[in-house]
Amino acid sequence: MDKFTTLTATAAPLNVDNIDTDKIIPARFLKTIKRTGLGKSLFADMRYNADGSEKPDFVLNQERYRRAEILVAGDNFGCGSSREHAPWALKDFGIRCIIAPSFADIFFNNSFKNGLLPIALPEEICATLREDAAMGGNAKLTIDLARQMVIRPNGEEIPFEVDAFRKHCLLNGLDDIGLTLEHAAAITAYEAKIPSWQPKIQGA
Amino acid sequence: MPRTLFDKIWDAHVVDKLGDGTCVLYIDRHLVHEVTSPQAFEGLRMAGRKVHRVENTIAVVDHNVPTSPGRLTEVNEPESALQIATLEKNVKEFGVTYFPMSDIRQGIVHVIGPEQGISLPGMTIVCGDSHTSTHGAMGALAFGIGTSEVEHVLATQTLLQKPAKNMLIRVDGKLPEGCSGKDIMLAVIGKIGTGGGTGYVMEFAGEAISALDMAGRLSMCNMSIEGGARAGLVAPDETTFEYIKGRPFAPKGADFDAAVAYWKTLPSDAGAHYDKIVELRAEDIIPQVTWGTSPETVIPVTGSVPNPADEPDEAKRAQMEQMLRYMGLEAGQKIAGTKVDVVFIGSCTNSRIEDMRAAAAVAKGRHVADGVRVLVVPGSGLVKSQAEAEGLAKIFTDAGFEWREAGCSMCLGMNPDKLTPGQRCASTSNRNFEGRQGPGGRTHLLSPAMAAAAAITGKITDVRELV
Numbered sequence: 227m228d229k230f231t232t233l234t235a236t237a238a239p240l241n242v243d244n245i246d247t248d249k250i251i252p253a254r255f256l257k258t259i260k261r262t263g264l265g266k267s268l269f270a271d272m273r274y275n276a277d278g279s280e281k282p283d284f285v286l287n288q289e290r291y292r293r294a295e296i297l298v299a300g301d302n303f304g305c306g307s308s309r310e311h312a313p314w315a316l317k318d319f320g321i322r323c324i325i326a327p328s329f330a331d332i333f334f335n336n337s338f339k340n341g342l343l344p345i346a347l348p349e350e351i352c353a354t355l356r357e358d359a360a361m362g363g364n365a366k367l368t369i370d371l372a373r374q375m376v377i378r379p380n381g382e383e384i385p386f387e388v389d390a391f392r393k394h395c396l397l398n399g400l401d402d403i404g405l406t407l408e409h410a411a412a413i414t415a416y417e418a419k420i421p422s423w424q425p426k427i428q429g430a
Numbered sequence: 431m432p433r434t435l436f437d438k439i440w441d442a443h444v445v446d447k448l449g450d451g452t453c454v455l456y457i458d459r460h461l462v463h464e465v466t467s468p469q470a471f472e473g474l475r476m477a478g479r480k481v482h483r484v485e486n487t488i489a490v491v492d493h494n495v496p497t498s499p500g501r502l503t504e505v506n507e508p509e510s511a512l513q514i515a516t517l518e519k520n521v522k523e524f525g526v527t528y529f530p531m532s533d534i535r536q537g538i539v540h541v542i543g544p545e546q547g548i549s550l551p552g553m554t555i556v557c558g559d560s561h562t563s564t565h566g567a568m569g570a571l572a573f574g575i576g577t578s579e580v581e582h583v584l585a586t587q588t589l590l591q592k593p594a595k596n597m598l599i600r601v602d603g604k605l606p607e608g609c610s611g612k613d614i615m616l617a618v619i620g621k622i623g624t625g626g627g628t629g630y631v632m633e634f635a636g637e638a639i640s641a642l643d644m645a646g647r648l649s650m651c652n653m654s655i656e657g658g659a660r661a662g663l664v665a666p667d668e669t670t671f672e673y674i675k676g677r678p679f680a681p682k683g684a685d686f687d688a689a690v691a692y693w694k695t696l697p698s699d700a701g702a703h704y705d706k707i708v709e710l711r712a713e714d715i716i717p718q719v720t721w722g723t724s725p726e727t728v729i730p731v732t733g734s735v736p737n738p739a740d741e742p743d744e745a746k747r748a749q750m751e752q753m754l755r756y757m758g759l760e761a762g763q764k765i766a767g768t769k770v771d772v773v774f775i776g777s778c779t780n781s782r783i784e785d786m787r788a789a790a791a792v793a794k795g796r797h798v799a800d801g802v803r804v805l806v807v808p809g810s811g812l813v814k815s816q817a818e819a820e821g822l823a824k825i826f827t828d829a830g831f832e833w834r835e836a837g838c839s840m841c842l843g844m845n846p847d848k849l850t851p852g853q854r855c856a857s858t859s860n861r862n863f864e865g866r867q868g869p870g871g872r873t874h875l876l877s878p879a880m881a882a883a884a885a886i887t888g889k890i891t892d893v894r895e896l897v
Contacts, residue, residue, distance in 0.1 A: 241745055244624055248861070253843050254843060257507075260469065302624060302625035302628070306863060307560045307574075308558055308562075308576055310577040310578060328625055329628075330625075332574050335575070339578035390449065391448055391450050403585045405590075406585075406588055407585070410586075424550075425679050427459075427484075
């Protein structure tokens with residue numbers, strides 16, 4: 227997994243609550259057996275007209291946000307399906323951090339597995355950051371994960387919470403599976419105690 | 431200390447703990463489908479890993495299979511065919527039990543788990559699909575995961591997780607005629623909002639829940655994710671045990687008795703702590719229908735579409751206006767009487783035999799309204815064959831409804847069953863997001879009986895007028 231340490235980048239404001247995973251990446255784009263190449267379909271129905279042309283009003287179609295790496299979004303971002311194609315598409319587009327008042331659980335989990343940092347901050351702070359973001363590339367935000375700070379263009383520092391384990395994995399780009407396999411002996415010991423009545427799925 | 435059902439299942443599955451409270455959680459059942467697994471198997475292959483425990487794992491195709499009667503010989507969309515072929519290659523290579531399209535047991539992953547006796551009380555169950563919450567109706571801790579976690583479970587049979595908070599949804603009283611578990615759940619989501627359950631596992635209890643059959647409980651837990659919850663739960667009881675007994679993968683004989691003895695220890699203890707409690711009276715529930723593009727935009731069928739002008743928050747008002755534009759509705763209009771083009775009866779929410787019976791009871795001896803297309807899509811090959819044996823399929827076809835093969839169908843717009851732009855659909859599925867059933871499609875979520883009523887009249891109708 228890619229490391230996430232610090233990031234200084236343009237932030238795009240997207241002040242819509244309940245951005246669901248079908249908005250982030252509609253189901254028709256999930257018919258892939260790869261993780262890559264989904265960035266062009268990110269926010270497809272919000273971003274493109276039916277003929278494939280861009281909707282000029284959509285934030286990521288505006289010249290100053292085409293290279294945005296931070297998204298400052300509305301409440302309950304990522305609600306809906308478990309599709310990891312949502313963080314894959316955001317990452318493939320170039321987004322590395324999303325700030326919102328709250329996130330849906332599965333999307334939140336999936337983001338960490340892909341080096342995409344979701345930061346939950348109260349609505350009034352998100353509103354301030356959206357105002358910063360409205361200034362485009364002239365007002366970059368900095369994310370310092372080690373110090374758990376969002377740094378505004380005026381230098382003000384805003385602390386945020388992150389799980390210690392997830393932070394450790396992001397800072398070091400660690401693969402979860404490798405870490406879990408360090409507990410292999412405990413897993414084997416657990417399996418030895420599974421009751422004998424529990425059926426096995428086999429011989430179907 | 432008294433514990434909740436969730437606490438008990440959680441505690442029984444903690445393999446190890448990391449420093450910050452994150453647990454290595456053991457997973458008893460891993461359900462795999464074609465859309466969210468290819469990259470996970472590829473990851474295993476690249477790392478030279480095996481599936482840790484194939485006897486905990488089952489695979490099926492559901493999301494992008496066609497549901498047309500001739501699907502076994504017809505040519506599928508090439509990208510879908512590739513995903514299916516990739517799953518078939520992977521299950522063979524890794525030795526995972528698999529129900530292909532040609533197997534009568536094939537169906538929607540969240541229908542076949544309970545139906546086969548694969549999903550059992552007290553278990554931890556995961557799948558790369560958010561509606562895995564469905565299996566919570568069995569008294570199991572079941573939740574959706576992303577593809578990285580699918581790979582993690584395949585490789586280790588565990589997940590790294592922190593415990594959720596406990597929420598109790600208590601529904602006492604008797605559910606009125608014409609209402610179902612679906613109506614209760616839509617009312618719950620309307621009350622708490624789509625983010626109301628975030629961070630919680632939602633346990634449903636009370637007289638009205640105890641009185642529900644398994645299909646009603648499965649519908650409710652299915653949509654707990656629409657309320658933002660990590661999972662839904664119903665304590666296992668005699669209804670659960672009766673449902674499980676004799677199912678193909680369920681324990682048999684003395685093993686069944688041993689299992690039941692354990693399952694009876696699972697319900698929440700008296701005095702167990704819940705972080706949040708929500709209460710509803712069942713007799714207050716009126717058949718529900720959504721008007722907007724979020725499951726929380728729900729009103730009784732007797733109600734009217736809300737007026738954005740009444741919303742003080744500017745951003746919320748703009749979102750309501752966008753929903754009305756997208757849905758082609760006027761503020762203040764009565765929802766009943768809204769004309770529909772398509773009716774979809776199916777999905778992991780409402781495609782079980784009980785749902786088929788509820789729809790057939792309304793359709794019996796009646797005929798579809800002119801110009802309306804009705805798709806009835808059973809949740810599995812076994813539901814289909816049972817519905818045919820019970821004469822339900824004949825009721826549907828006599829009424830002019832399409833009777834189709836098992837799959838996710840028109841719930842999610844990634845197989846040939848899709849709405850076209852502007853089409854309005856009365857749907858028993860779970861999400862009414864923009865474009866969910868096909869780009870530009872307009873979805874009204876409701877129960878199977880309400881869907882059948884819409885099919886007959888050609889418009890959103892209070893089913894109580896037809897029964």
